[in-house]
Amino acid sequence: MSTALKILVPVKRVIDYAVKPRVNSARTAIETAGVKHSMNPFDELSIEAAVRMRERGTPAVTDILALSAGPPKCVDVLRTAMAMGADRSIHVEISDAEVKEKGELEPLGVAKLLKSVVEKEERNLVILGKQSIDDDSNQTGQMLAGLLGWGQATQASKIEFEGDNVSVTREVDGGVETLRCPLPMVITTDLRLNEPRYASLPNIMKAKKKKLEKMTLQDFGVDDGRRLKTLKVEEPPARQGGGKVEDVDGMIKKLKELGAI
Amino acid sequence: MPPLRLNPTLFNRCRASSRPRLLRPALLPRFLAAQARWSSATTEPNQPDPDGGTQGAPSSQKHIKYTSESYPEIKRDSKFGGLSEKHVQYFKELLGTESAVIDGFSQDATDDLEPFNSDWMRKYKGHTKLVVKPGSTEEVSKVLKYCNYNMLAVVPQGGNSGLVGGSVPVFDEIVVNMSRMNKIRDFDEVSGTLVVDAGCILEVADHFLAEKNHIFPLDLGAKGSCQIGGNVATNAGGLRLLRYGSLHGNVLGIEAVLPDGTVMDDLSRLRKNNTGYDIKQLFIGGEGTIGIITGVSIQCPQRSKASNVAFFGLESFGKVQQAFCAAKGQLSEILSAFELMDGPSQDLVHRVTDKKRPLEGQHPFYCLIETSGSNPDHDSEKLESFLENVMGEEIVSDGVLAQDETQIQSLWSWREGIPECLGHWGGVYKYDLSIPLPELYKLVEDTRERLTSAGLVGDDETHPVVGVVGYGHMGDSNLHLNIATRRFDKEVENKLEPFVYEWIAKRNGSISAEHGLGLAKKAFIGYSRSETMIRLMKQIKELYDPNGIMNPYKYI
Ligand SMILES: Cc1cc2nc3c(=O)[nH]c(=O)nc-3n(C[C@H](O)[C@H](O)[C@H](O)COP(=O)(O)OP(=O)(O)OC[C@H]3O[C@@H](n4cnc5c(N)ncnc54)[C@H](O)[C@@H]3O)c2cc1C
Numbered sequence: 124m125s126t127a128l129k130i131l132v133p134v135k136r137v138i139d140y141a142v143k144p145r146v147n148s149a150r151t152a153i154e155t156a157g158v159k160h161s162m163n164p165f166d167e168l169s170i171e172a173a174v175r176m177r178e179r180g181t182p183a184v185t186d187i188l189a190l191s192a193g194p195p196k197c198v199d200v201l202r203t204a205m206a207m208g209a210d211r212s213i214h215v216e217i218s219d220a221e222v223k224e225k226g227e228l229e230p231l232g233v234a235k236l237l238k239s240v241v242e243k244e245e246r247n248l249v250i251l252g253k254q255s256i257d258d259d260s261n262q263t264g265q266m267l268a269g270l271l272g273w274g275q276a277t278q279a280s281k282i283e284f285e286g287d288n289v290s291v292t293r294e295v296d297g298g299v300e301t302l303r304c305p306l307p308m309v310i311t312t313d314l315r316l317n318e319p320r321y322a323s324l325p326n327i328m329k330a331k332k333k334k335l336e337k338m339t340l341q342d343f344g345v346d347d348g349r350r351l352k353t354l355k356v357e358e359p360p361a362r363q364g365g366g367k368v369e370d371v372d373g374m375i376k377k378l379k380e381l382g383a384i
Numbered sequence: 385m386p387p388l389r390l391n392p393t394l395f396n397r398c399r400a401s402s403r404p405r406l407l408r409p410a411l412l413p414r415f416l417a418a419q420a421r422w423s424s425a426t427t428e429p430n431q432p433d434p435d436g437g438t439q440g441a442p443s444s445q446k447h448i449k450y451t452s453e454s455y456p457e458i459k460r461d462s463k464f465g466g467l468s469e470k471h472v473q474y475f476k477e478l479l480g481t482e483s484a485v486i487d488g489f490s491q492d493a494t495d496d497l498e499p500f501n502s503d504w505m506r507k508y509k510g511h512t513k514l515v516v517k518p519g520s521t522e523e524v525s526k527v528l529k530y531c532n533y534n535m536l537a538v539v540p541q542g543g544n545s546g547l548v549g550g551s552v553p554v555f556d557e558i559v560v561n562m563s564r565m566n567k568i569r570d571f572d573e574v575s576g577t578l579v580v581d582a583g584c585i586l587e588v589a590d591h592f593l594a595e596k597n598h599i600f601p602l603d604l605g606a607k608g609s610c611q612i613g614g615n616v617a618t619n620a621g622g623l624r625l626l627r628y629g630s631l632h633g634n635v636l637g638i639e640a641v642l643p644d645g646t647v648m649d650d651l652s653r654l655r656k657n658n659t660g661y662d663i664k665q666l667f668i669g670g671e672g673t674i675g676i677i678t679g680v681s682i683q684c685p686q687r688s689k690a691s692n693v694a695f696f697g698l699e700s701f702g703k704v705q706q707a708f709c710a711a712k713g714q715l716s717e718i719l720s721a722f723e724l725m726d727g728p729s730q731d732l733v734h735r736v737t738d739k740k741r742p743l744e745g746q747h748p749f750y751c752l753i754e755t756s757g758s759n760p761d762h763d764s765e766k767l768e769s770f771l772e773n774v775m776g777e778e779i780v781s782d783g784v785l786a787q788d789e790t791q792i793q794s795l796w797s798w799r800e801g802i803p804e805c806l807g808h809w810g811g812v813y814k815y816d817l818s819i820p821l822p823e824l825y826k827l828v829e830d831t832r833e834r835l836t837s838a839g840l841v842g843d844d845e846t847h848p849v850v851g852v853v854g855y856g857h858m859g860d861s862n863l864h865l866n867i868a869t870r871r872f873d874k875e876v877e878n879k880l881e882p883f884v885y886e887w888i889a890k891r892n893g894s895i896s897a898e899h900g901l902g903l904a905k906k907a908f909i910g911y912s913r914s915e916t917m918i919r920l921m922k923q924i925k926e927l928y929d930p931n932g933i934m935n936p937y938k939y940i
Pocket of ligand 1: 504539540541542543544545546547550551562582583603604605606609610611612613614615616617618619620621622623671672673675676677678898899902935
């Protein structure tokens with residue numbers, strides 16, 4: 124008999140993938156007020172992976188716990204996670220004021236928080252997105268594995284179980300690599316792992332009744348001190364648009380001006 | 385002419401390259417609904433590619449047959465004068481710059497003229513030898529005055545994306561192309577009134593408005609190439625009609641030039657103006673038959689901050705109607721689209737794209753509902769109670785709600801991808817119809833039954849018909865009846881026409897809901913309009929264009 128899985132899936136609320144981000148006027152951050160937010164797309168893949176493990180049945184999945192740390196609105200992405208199939212969730216609330224004052228949590232702070240959750244909730248598998256599309260850090264999973272002293276497989280495109288061993292195919296430059304690792308472990312997900320399901324209406328209704336616990340960083344005794352400071356945020360230089368000429372003569376004149384002919 | 389750009393705004397909003405672009409690789413662009421819904425037999429050229437452009441040349445069809453050959457019964461009217469050296473010289477002098485006149489009279493310019501002679505569907509082609517591109521209202525006036533005096537027939541042309549053959553000449557009519565009149569004249573942020581030149585491209589205007597948190601009250605698949613003047617001239621419907629209403633309501637004023645050169649300056653910016661006959665309405669949907677529109681003022685609403693999309697499976701058309709009533713009742717002012725797709729249409733999309741279906745099981749009908757509003761929390765609350773209601777009452781059998789923008793686009797692709805997918809096997813017979821809502825779907829059933837019992841529908845090569853499907857703007861009672869075929873087949877055509885038109889006439893529907901008459905539907909107007917109405921229309925034409933030089937052989 125293989126060990127039953129108790130899965131933790133952290134999910135982050137980020138500016139929607141399809142929205143064009145804009146730098147604020149002080150050029151210190153991206154403008155987030157009034158901008159559409161959604162679940163980090165890589166985290167959707169993680170939830171989907173966990174739910175598919177449950178559907179497969181071997182090894183059995185005892186519990187899928189979704190967790191999000193951030194402002195009150197994070198509840199929306201937790202509801203989505205539960206509508207997709209997570210059993211319950213924890214919202215580690217950080218008030219908007221706190222984020223404003225101290226800045227967002229950093230990968231190390233998140234990894235410490237997750238470590239504490241893993242211990243309290245007795246998890247044996249953590250599935251994270253390989254990165255969140257807002258800061259693109261690609262660090263949290265690795266730091267968490269380090270803090271826990273667990274094995275890790277990053278950028279997974281396929282996950283298979285063989286008894287208590289997990290074999291993970293990951294995409295690397297020029298090909299794929301397959302790792303085998305015993306539980307407990309940390310996996311981070313990549314794009315080709317799966318195609319996340321839509322949240323169906325019956326499941327959205329059911330998700331409303333699932334348990335959503337509110338907690339704070341203090342409850343987990345996490346030091347969330349910030350180590351990084353954002354100095355400046357700038358848009359990439361605007362592309363120079365093409366000019367229009369009225370006719371052939373105009374074009375020749377222009378080309379001459381530019382010294383092209 | 386550059387290839388048509390069916391460029392959806394959504395695709396211009398791609399983010400930094402680290403973003404997972406391949407998240408859902410099979411995403412179809414949001415080349416918003418209703419592209420290519422012309423109503424007689426056509427192939428499906430110019431299908432948009434995932435970058436929102438169109439693939440290569442307009443169509444696989446190499447040679448476009450001259451309209452004069454496909455319609456041998458139409459004869460050139462001998463009252464019109466022929467082009468002469470003197471005429472060409474006049475236009476060149478009037479318009480000054482070289483690029484404003486394409487002269488195929490003094491020299492061979494066949495290739496240069498081709499894009500102005502042939503239409504988007506590559507179904508119609510004229511013989512013009514002259515294209516003029518006036519740059520101002522005054523120049524338009526001088527061009528028309530000259531043509532009227534010399535009995536030279538003209539075709540007003542916008543983005544040439546019309547679907548009924550109205551925008552290209554039949555014989556040697558002079559093409560008056562409006563592309564050089566492309567300025568945004570004025571925008572008032574307080575009232576939302578936009579004033580533009582007629583040749584301004586729809587998408588350009590909408591981008592301009594987006595920067596100012598406003599939206600153009602019309603959206604359609606050809607937005608990257610069609611012009612506002614062309615939209616007004618065809619009274620285009622499109623995707624936002626349910627929410628923002630028709631151009632007859634939104635256009636506040638029109639500046640137009642009559643055939644004799646008179647400039648009709650009715651460029652009002654007023655919402656209310658009850659002082660006499662509202663003449664500008666004749667130009668909305670007038671398809672270039674009584675004058676050329678040179679400027680438009682239009683009322684533009686505030687752009688919505690929040691939008692949601694839900695996708696339903698339903699067991700009968702009766703349930704679809706219940707869902708529509710529930711949506712109107714409970715979502716009311718935030719409802720921005722209610723689109724219908726029947727089961728067979730979704731099966732064909734699935735066969736062609738092989739994408740994962742949004743819903744688990746299969747259903748006889750599907751609906752796509754979009755909401756747009758100013759307050760995400762308020763909208764979500766409304767939407768949730770609506771969804772709970774339609775699920776609880778078992779009006780819908782199953783459904784999903786998009787959780788992010790990517791899912792929104794992906795769900796839309798099951799509606800917008802239909803026309804493209806239907807063309808997969810060969811040709812499509814298309815009908816764009818208005819039908820009273822209760823009977824909207826019955827036409828599809830009757831047509832399917834008719835073709836099936838004639839043994840024309842089947843899964844193998846011996847049957848010409850692949851499937852008979854229905855979809856469309858449920859919210860506007862606008863049905864698209866499409867028959868996907870392996871080849872055009874006289875027997876199929878004879879079963880369809882005049883059957884479909886007679887069916888529509890019996891129910892007082894319209895044989896052309898949003899694409900107009902042009903050349904394609906001219907012969908069938910009698911199915912939707914009484915003799916008296918047609919007579920009154922002819923009187924208008926006679927009054928404004930006594931010489932008949934404006935867009936002849938078409939419309940009525
Ligand atoms: C992919 C695709 C999707 C479409 N989707 C829809 C849709 O959802 N809903 C819908 O209603 N239609 C739709 N259409 C058809 C629609 O009618 C046209 O795309 C558009 O409104 C025409 O604009 P245009 O500038 O291309 O005009 P053209 O095609 O150039 O001209 C159309 C008619 O208007 C006349 N005209 C043009 N400009 C002027 C002017 N300045 N003054 C007087 N007359 C003028 C022409 O003589 C012609 O009769 C679609 C077309 C395509 C190709």
